[in-house]
Amino acid sequence: MTNKIEAPLVRLEWDAANELVDNASNIVTVTHVSPDGDAIGSLMGLTIALREHGKTVMPVVDGGCPDFLRFVPYSEDIRGMIDGLKPDLVISTDASDQPRIGKTGNQLLASNGVPLIQLDHHQTNLLFGDANLVDARTVAAAEGVLDWILERGWEVSQNAAQALLTGFVTDTLCFRTSNVTASTFGKAQILMEAGADLTLIVQNTMARKPTSRHRLYGHVLSRMKLEDGVIWLNLTVEDFKFAGMPLGEYTGLSGYLIEADEAYISATFKEIEETVIECSFRAVPGFDVSRVALSLGGGGHVLASGCTITGKTLEEVEELVVPMLKKQVQLGKPIYR
Numbered sequence: 001m002t003n004k005i006e007a008p009l010v011r012l013e014w015d016a017a018n019e020l021v022d023n024a025s026n027i028v029t030v031t032h033v034s035p036d037g038d039a040i041g042s043l044m045g046l047t048i049a050l051r052e053h054g055k056t057v058m059p060v061v062d063g064g065c066p067d068f069l070r071f072v073p074y075s076e077d078i079r080g081m082i083d084g085l086k087p088d089l090v091i092s093t094d095a096s097d098q099p100r101i102g103k104t105g106n107q108l109l110a111s112n113g114v115p116l117i118q119l120d121h122h123q124t125n126l127l128f129g130d131a132n133l134v135d136a137r138t139v140a141a142a143e144g145v146l147d148w149i150l151e152r153g154w155e156v157s158q159n160a161a162q163a164l165l166t167g168f169v170t171d172t173l174c175f176r177t178s179n180v181t182a183s184t185f186g187k188a189q190i191l192m193e194a195g196a197d198l199t200l201i202v203q204n205t206m207a208r209k210p211t212s213r214h215r216l217y218g219h220v221l222s223r224m225k226l227e228d229g230v231i232w233l234n235l236t237v238e239d240f241k242f243a244g245m246p247l248g249e250y251t252g253l254s255g256y257l258i259e260a261d262e263a264y265i266s267a268t269f270k271e272i273e274e275t276v277i278e279c280s281f282r283a284v285p286g287f288d289v290s291r292v293a294l295s296l297g298g299g300g301h302v303l304a305s306g307c308t309i310t311g312k313t314l315e316e317v318e319e320l321v322v323p324m325l326k327k328q329v330q331l332g333k334p335i336y337r
């Protein structure tokens with residue numbers, strides 16, 4: 001194995017996707033479980049644009065829309081369950097494989113034999129749609145949705161733009177990630193000219209967080225470990241209880257740990273049940289955590305990825321995965337520091 005970063009995955013089956021959309025009238029849009037800003041932003045940007053072009057569209061995700069993303073236009077329409085829905089087309093956004101679209105998404109596909117378009121930007125995408133719109137060069141699934149809207153020659157409405165800019169902002173950590181290019185700003189300009197409010201998004205996502213997250217950080221950070229360029233933390237069920245956070249809620253800790261000067265790869269190992277462990281990885285440019293996640297049944301981006309390991313305890317997962325990450329440190333070289 002070398003540290004050669006693979007060419008970005010690009011598979012844009014526009015014609016097949018457009019034909020499926022043109023022949024459908026009743027569409028359900030879905031996105032990945034534990035939805036983040038890009039999941040909800042791409043889901044709603046697409047939903048709004050399709051509705052504006054005469055389609056009946058119902059957005060669905062397991063558990064519904066998280067509270068902090070309720071500022072996204074029409075997010076109140078997002079259902080947490082599929083009862084009664086019988087679409088003639090399902091479109092998923094921001095999910096790299098079919099299990100990621102959760103119980104609701106998989107129930108929809110299983111019960112109807114209905115066709116699936118999947119739109120995504122993860123390098124590890126498994127091309128699981130009947131039509132695939134995957135571009136790993138895009139910074140967010142929301143950018144892929146915008147590309148599709150522009151490809152169709154559609155206007156971008158203010159509501160669609162607001163939803164889509166949310167995906168751009170959250171997936172790029174406010175235009176700070178290494179995949180941001182001049183073209184990213186060109187597309188952000190299109191969205192802001194259409195009326196998207198950047199400050200509204202920043203204040204609801206980047207600049208605010210639940211206080212319980214501060215409580216968790218204060219409780220666990222002294223336990224972090226740093227060896228051979230890898231920095232990591234184990235998070236137990238007890239830690240979440242102490243902080244008053246729902247089990248498994250997004251913590252942002254791997255993104256925080258990777259800011260440490262001596263770290264090239266960071267990880268958090270999150271105990272959901274005694275032998276169900278969620279792993280989250282981050283890397284600085286020049287290293288690759290996507291293949292470790294993929295080999296463990298997960299996926300993601302070169303610099304940010306994750307997986308869920310079942311049948312092992314927190315300690316066993318740490319023992320298995322940390323050496324894999326240390327190996328990735330040896331295979332890489334920092335580009336900027």
Ligand SMILES: [Mn+2]
Pocket residue numbers: 038039094121139140141171
């Ligand atoms: Mn995304």
